[in-house]
Amino acid sequence: MTPPSTQPSGYDDRLAKKQIQFEHIKDLWIFLASLLAFLTVIRILRLLLRLFILSRRVNYVEPLEPEKHDVESTTSTIKTRVNSPIYRLQSAIATTFRIVAFRWSIPIGPGSFASISELTFIFGYMAAMFLWLFLDTRNLKATFYQARAAHLASCQLPLIIALAGKNNLISWMTGIGHEKLNILHRASARTNFIFLWIHTITRTLSGISGRTSFRHNWMRAGAVGMAALTLMNILSLRPVRNMAFEFFLICHIVLVLIFLFASYYHAQIALAGSYIWPALFVWGLDRFIRLVRVIWNNSTFRRKGDPSQSLATVKLLSEDTIIMSLKRQDFSWAPGQHAYVILPTVSKLPFEAHPFTMASISEKLDGTFSKGQARDVVFFVKGCNGFTKRLRDHGVGTVPAYVDGPYGCPPDLCEYATCILVAGGSGISYTLSLFLNLIRENARGKSAVRRILFVWAFRDESYLSWLSKTMTEALSHAKCSLSIELRMYLTAPSTKTSSSNASIASEKDGHSAVKTTTVVSPTEYHPSLKLVHGRPNIHRVLHDEIAACTNGGSISVDDGELMIAPDSCWTSGFDGSRATCPLLRCRCTSSCVKRTPVRHSSR
Ligand SMILES: Cc1cc2nc3c(=O)[nH]c(=O)nc-3n(C[C@H](O)[C@H](O)[C@H](O)COP(=O)(O)OP(=O)(O)OC[C@H]3O[C@@H](n4cnc5c(N)ncnc54)[C@H](O)[C@@H]3O)c2cc1C
Known part of the structure; x- marks a missing residue:
């Protein structure tokens, strides 16, 4: 016979809460890892299928x-083939799927659209998060989901930051370019924002006193983190990004860092800081790889003493269109990829980088390879109002230039x-x-x-x-x-x-x-x-x-x-x-x- 429990029922509740919380975080990550594995397998199958189709068709x-x-x-x-019902059914299903998943798009904000496939991922992710938030909460008892909301949100931080990175594992595994993953970054970040507000509101309603009063630094750190997160979400809205992209970018980076450090300090009290430092690591790694890429692509020793390789030649094609070309030793890219261009003498900020798609290819048209030779990196730039306007005003000539890239999975x-x-x-x-x-x-x-x-x-x-x-x-x-x-x-x-x-x-x-x-x-x-x-x-x-x-x-x-x-x-x-x-x-x-x-x- 089991001896009667000597612990008060509050203790049992706390234990159950912690166990359920841990289980749900584990389940959420298993779900996300399975999704990633699924997309990776699809990619591998597509690559194999492509090789098979190519080998059959090329000859x-x-x-x-x-x-x-x-x-x-x-x-x-x-x-005979086209009239075969199986062939027709298979074609019809494949075509319908492509049309619905990739071609239909729905407005999701001013000037912003998402395809059905993107919306499926967004709503699937949100549904999973809310499901694991409210499951096993004993008739939606706030004490059961108050801390869980914060834990679920924090454990997603490395993913949210990875989805925003130019160099990220998800792109490498799934073949989805960083510019497309950005929509998922925004969706997951906004879900995270809602979850942290659920945590804040339920905590406030349950009373802020004693151990949880603002006399304690960890509570103050939580408030600072929430203020930074809220401001960051407001400044990330599309009208702000469209109006002043550089302002948005700088504020975003500064506020993210404030949020992460403050959250780490706040979460440490619940021994949950280990959710947050990996996010800082992912962010730092992306920045580090970008820095290494910039140094590697533009380093003097790779230019073999050719000073023209540190410059970009600017030509005006029309009054608002620029052809910018650079020569780079062994810089190679896939057709359709883009690179971030840094022109310190044109930009307002020293590290301002703007993405442009290479309008040239890195290998020779005759089918031979240009190994060891300088390649022409050509950009077709349409003048807008900021950096590109300053470039247009700079006019014909040469400017010191650095490239970071290539990026994208065309x-x-x-x-x-x-x-x-x-x-x-x-x-x-x-x-x-x-x-x-x-x-x-x-x-x-x-x-x-x-x-x-x-x-x-x-x-x-x-x-x-x-x-x-x-x-x-x-x-x-x-x-x-x-x-x-x-x-x-x-x-x-x-x-x-x-x-x-x-x-x-x-x-x-x-x-x-x-x-x-x-x-x-x-x-x-x-x-x-x-x-x-x-x-x-x-x-x-x-x-x-x-x-x-x-x-x-x-x-x-x-x-x-x-x-x-x-x-x-x-x-x-x-x-x-x-x-x-x-x-x-x-x-x-x-x-x-x-x-x-x-x-x-x-x-
Ligand atoms: C993957 C990708 C490839 C691109 N390829 C080309 C190309 O080949 N040719 C071309 O002319 N343009 C291209 N663009 C657009 C180009 O990057 C922007 O037009 C340019 O950065 C605008 O700079 P600006 O300061 O003059 O813009 P502003 O007049 O300040 O703003 C115009 C628009 O550009 C956006 N924008 C500004 N800075 C950036 C930035 N650093 N990153 C992303 N968006 C920004 C703003 O949100 C706004 O919507 C590409 C953009 C992306 C995302």
């Missing part, structure tokens, strides 16, 4: 003018049969580097891509001479098996081309019934550049591409944003929540795409 060379016999036999094979498009790259304004940095890489991989025989449609909408005609030069070089390396179409949409009235001796054609836009005048290949630019006056009708462009996939080819558009913002600043929606640079990857089953390729005329 497939689409016949340019297929023999009648070939067409008939291929058509019947395709028809997609590899080589496995697709057809790629449609769509950009507006400065979004071209992203699509141009992907385009150049496809040409390079094609030259190396490592790409399954047979057709590229490159669409760019822009306002200033002067951009064309820059692009024409880049395209001329790129197209000279493309193999005959690659069909390339370059469609440029000039959204502002033309000043030059209408007076040029280019041939003029008219194009009736089927959907909007807007008549646009097309200037086909103005003579001063590369003959492949097709210039259209007006805005692109993306649906029409896609429709035409799908129609060109005769014989029932399957096309799905994934991972992109159907948004064209040629007149707006890139970050109007790129601050972690939405990429304004649209990328459409069309997965055409290569065996079922039979078209007459539009040849680029460099061949």
Whole structure:
């Protein structure tokens, strides 16, 4: 027989509270670790699948003018495959999933959107947190969740800080870039904020006296931490970030440090400081890696005595657009990645760093490697009101420059049969580097891509001479098996081309019934550049591409944003929540795409 307990029931409650608290924190971390493991496995499977698809498709060379016999036999094979109910069901499910998860987006604040997949993660995380907060609370007794709210919130601090870091384990494991993880950083940080306020309010309601009075330093530290956290949350709201990003950033870092140190001091009384110092460690590690990267990318000994490698060359493409180029020894990046640029003589603060996407690729277009050679890092910068305005005002010349990067996890498009790259304004940095890489991989025989449609909408005609030069070089390396179409949409009235001796054609836009005048290949630019006056009708462009996939080819558009913002600043929606640079990857089953390729005329 169990001897009757000699302890008061309050003691049992405290013991139970501690045990449940510990169990719930453990369960929460098991849940999050499982999610991370799941995403990592998905990534590995995708990489393996990609290798498999690539190895199958790379050797497939689409016949340019297929023999009648070939067409008939291929058509019947395709028809059998496409008409198979299992194939159709599988395609329908995959396409529906992609559309719902990645394409549908819902406004979550002024100028801020989240896709269904992002919202699933956000609400899933919040639901898990609240579930473990209120579970086993003996009819929602505040004493049971008052301390637990603080413990659950504190144990999440390392994760919240990791989600904000440029160098973080989560990106490396899942392949999700830091700029996309930022939305989860904000969601988890705000959940944490709510939890700490639940802790503060319930503690205040239960009475602040004796051991918990403000005569004690640990209680004062708690109040300081809460004040810093609250101010930080107010200053992190989008309007503040949009209006004064540098002010937000400095306040954020200072307030985070105050919050972490004060919380550590406060939590130590409950022996919970061990939740907080790992957060400081994660933050310090990210800063340390960034510092090492900056030193490594810009160090004198790697420049091999070339002083030009410490400078950036600035050219004005138009009155508000800058081409900034740097030379860097052995600095390499994947197409579509970005880097943080520090220009101490242009910025107001010595360590002010701004992200820009490399508009060039780090290896040579002809498929060879540039090991040991200086690479051209080119940025296409749209002038806004702060740092970029000062850079624009600086004008043509050279400036001391440092780069920190590369960052981001852009997609590899080589496995697709057809790629449609769509950009507006400065979004071209992203699509141009992907385009150049496809040409390079094609030259190396490592790409399954047979057709590229490159669409760019822009306002200033002067951009064309820059692009024409880049395209001329790129197209000279493309193999005959690659069909390339370059469609440029000039959204502002033309000043030059209408007076040029280019041939003029008219194009009736089927959907909007807007008549646009097309200037086909103005003579001063590369003959492949097709210039259209007006805005692109993306649906029409896609429709035409799908129609060109005769014989029932399957096309799905994934991972992109159907948004064209040629007149707006890139970050109007790129601050972690939405990429304004649209990328459409069309997965055409290569065996079922039979078209007459539009040849680029460099061949
Ligand atoms: C991953 C990524 C890649 C980008 N690539 C390009 C590119 O190739 N070409 C290009 O022209 N622009 C690009 N941008 C946008 C560019 O970083 C901003 O336009 C630039 O930092 C604005 O500086 P500013 O002081 O002139 O801006 P402001 O006029 O002060 O602000 C304009 C907008 O930029 C945002 N912003 C300001 N500073 C930063 C910063 N350090 N980090 C993030 N957002 C900031 C503000 O929140 C505001 O919404 C990219 C942004 C991101 C996040």
